[in-house]
Amino acid sequence: MARLSVVAALAFTGAASALQIPLQIPINTPWTETPAVHQDDGDELPLIDSKTLQDRIASSSLEARAKVLYDLAKRSEDEYNHPTRVIGSKGHEATLTYIQSTLAQLGSYYNVSSQSFPAVTGNVFESRLVVGAEVPSSAAPMGLTPPTRNNEPVHGQVILAENEGCEPSDVPEQASGNIVLIKRGTCPFGTKSENAGKAGALAAIVYNTDPEPVQGTLGTPSPDHVATFGIGGTEGSKYVEKIRKGEKLDAIAYIDAEVRTIVTTNIIAQTLGGDAENCVMAGGHSDSVAEGPGINDDGTGSLSLLEVAVQLSRFRVNNCVRLAWWAAEEEGLLGSDYYVSQLSGEDNQRIRLFMDYDMMASPNYAYQIYNATNEENPTGSAELKELYIDWYEDQGLNYTFIPFDGRSDYDGFIRNGIPGGGIATGAEGVKTKDEEAMFGGKAGDWYDPNYHQIGDDLRNLALDAWEVNTKLIAHSIATFAKSFKGFPERNADAEISSYGRDVKYHGSKLVV
Numbered sequence: 001m002a003r004l005s006v007v008a009a010l011a012f013t014g015a016a017s018a019l020q021i022p023l024q025i026p027i028n029t030p031w032t033e034t035p036a037v038h039q040d041d042g043d044e045l046p047l048i049d050s051k052t053l054q055d056r057i058a059s060s061s062l063e064a065r066a067k068v069l070y071d072l073a074k075r076s077e078d079e080y081n082h083p084t085r086v087i088g089s090k091g092h093e094a095t096l097t098y099i100q101s102t103l104a105q106l107g108s109y110y111n112v113s114s115q116s117f118p119a120v121t122g123n124v125f126e127s128r129l130v131v132g133a134e135v136p137s138s139a140a141p142m143g144l145t146p147p148t149r150n151n152e153p154v155h156g157q158v159i160l161a162e163n164e165g166c167e168p169s170d171v172p173e174q175a176s177g178n179i180v181l182i183k184r185g186t187c188p189f190g191t192k193s194e195n196a197g198k199a200g201a202l203a204a205i206v207y208n209t210d211p212e213p214v215q216g217t218l219g220t221p222s223p224d225h226v227a228t229f230g231i232g233g234t235e236g237s238k239y240v241e242k243i244r245k246g247e248k249l250d251a252i253a254y255i256d257a258e259v260r261t262i263v264t265t266n267i268i269a270q271t272l273g274g275d276a277e278n279c280v281m282a283g284g285h286s287d288s289v290a291e292g293p294g295i296n297d298d299g300t301g302s303l304s305l306l307e308v309a310v311q312l313s314r315f316r317v318n319n320c321v322r323l324a325w326w327a328a329e330e331e332g333l334l335g336s337d338y339y340v341s342q343l344s345g346e347d348n349q350r351i352r353l354f355m356d357y358d359m360m361a362s363p364n365y366a367y368q369i370y371n372a373t374n375e376e377n378p379t380g381s382a383e384l385k386e387l388y389i390d391w392y393e394d395q396g397l398n399y400t401f402i403p404f405d406g407r408s409d410y411d412g413f414i415r416n417g418i419p420g421g422g423i424a425t426g427a428e429g430v431k432t433k434d435e436e437a438m439f440g441g442k443a444g445d446w447y448d449p450n451y452h453q454i455g456d457d458l459r460n461l462a463l464d465a466w467e468v469n470t471k472l473i474a475h476s477i478a479t480f481a482k483s484f485k486g487f488p489e490r491n492a493d494a495e496i497s498s499y500g501r502d503v504k505y506h507g508s509k510l511v512v
């Protein structure tokens with residue numbers, strides 16, 4: 001366990017030179033790790049044992065790390081007026097430095113590397129939509145939307161696209177110089193926006209097929225994208241009806257936004273010990289959204305992994321352990337996607353499985369397990385799910401299954417044939433009555449009432465759940481670090497089954 005000691009500014013020499021991370025900000029951690037006692041591959045250390053590793057996990061250490069992280073998020077205040085760890089911010093750079101320097105204190109137990117990649121980031125500064133005489137209350141600009149022309153309001157007639165606007169021919173000629181209204185479904189929002197842009201439209205509005213608003217993103221920018229809003233189905237179908245009746249509907253659309261590309265960094269740590277041909281991999285994301293400090297999302301998963309990394313360094317491993325802190329998860333899983341895209345075929349096969357740890361301490365938590373299966377997902381995903389089930393059952397704890405639908409960093413792995421899964425404690429979902437009986441907390445509220453908001457700070461943590469889940473993370477890593485006995489082999493010739501059905505998410509936002 002980490003011992004508290006006098007605040008020490010860390011020496012960066014050596015650790016820093018291997019990195020491309022700006023290190024001009026010294027990090028004061030409130031403790032120093034016990035000096036590394038191990039040789040390169042940990043030969044003299046005791047063999048990893050799940051129970052012993054779990055016993056070393058305590059919420060006091062996790063909480064101390066969360067306090068450090070919150071202080072780092074505050075470094076963005078000058079630029080953002082509030083704490084955040086969004087990519088490109090000082091808070092995120094400091095987060096990377098903190099992870100890196102903590103690992104550097106473990107001597108040569110891990111080979112720590114960083115991977116820089118371009119990430120697209122969007123900011124909407126102001127937006128407004130007026131349809132006819134009203135402001136649709138459900139209107140929200142899509143993620144990564146370009147601005148309206150000259151970042152000024154545009155005005156035009158609302159033209160209805162045919163079908164779902166997925167083909168260029170679905171957008172009528174009159175769309176040119178006007179505003180297109182498109183139904184959600186069949187193809188990504190980005191494709192609809194592109195088709196509207198190609199037809200010369202000034203803006204696009206995608207209306208939901210459900211009454212709710214759509215929190216969507218256009219995804220990878222295209223020169224043909226136009227300023228795009230999402231609106232709820234109730235308001236959308238009202239406008240559709242008016243237009244179908246022959247009524248002429250005008251609209252004003254205004255989006256002041258920017259889309260830019262910045263370079264950000266994944267951090268990867270791999271044990272020098274253990275069979276490098278057979279790795280167990282786990283990851284969390286180092287970044288937050290711009291709206292807040294992201295202490296639960298995903299400060300908790302990142303810090304759980306960091307704490308497990310520190311504790312694991314006292315043990316010898318039979319199989320290689322590879323840990324990742326992804327960047328730009330909140331921009332649409334960019335870091336993990338990039339990482340997987342860079343793997344050679346052999347590198348891919350060395351990863352026996354990937355475990356995703358995103359949001360471990362939601363205040364109104366449920367113990368959630370991703371509902372992965374071997375029928376729909378790469379073989380081994382079901383065995384991992386069983387490991388989580390067995391552990392919660394051994395502890396006498398309840399658990400639920402949640403859709404395995406592309407909302408976090410496991411997505412790139414699953415799509416590339418690598419078995420995966422993970423646990424979470426809930427985001428903007430609503431706790432049911434049954435779940436209140438199973439986990440306590442409050443039915444009718446979000447699992448994380450501060451999800452993607454400024455309130456995701458030090459008060460937004462259920463420390464009990466965090467400790468429980470970090471022990472389970474330790475168990476998952478220790479189990480496979482010791483042995484893959486009973487766990488399916490990777491099969492390079494297997495046809496890749498990713499989800500076995502369409503998924504609507506890529507990250508926290510809808511793409512379809």
Ligand SMILES: *[C@@H]1O[C@H](CO)[C@@H](O)[C@H](O)[C@H]1NC(C)=O
Pocket residue numbers: 111112113
């Ligand atoms: C450390 O990791 C990097 C990146 O994967 C790799 O190129 C390098 O060979 C590794 N070094 C050792 C000593 O394993």
Ligand SMILES: *[C@@H]1O[C@H](CO)[C@@H](O)[C@H](O)[C@H]1NC(C)=O
Pocket residue numbers: 371373401402403
């Ligand atoms: C989990 O997946 C199985 C198999 O696809 C399915 O039958 C079950 O309904 C799913 N459960 C939840 C809660 O999504």
Ligand SMILES: *[C@@H]1O[C@H](CO)[C@@H](O)[C@H](O)[C@H]1NC(C)=O
Pocket residue numbers: 396397398437438439
């Ligand atoms: C598990 O859920 C049941 C209700 O389904 C509840 O009675 C029980 O107390 C819960 N167990 C724990 C450990 O919370």
Ligand SMILES: [Zn+2]
Pocket residue numbers: 285297298329358359
């Ligand atoms: Zn997250």
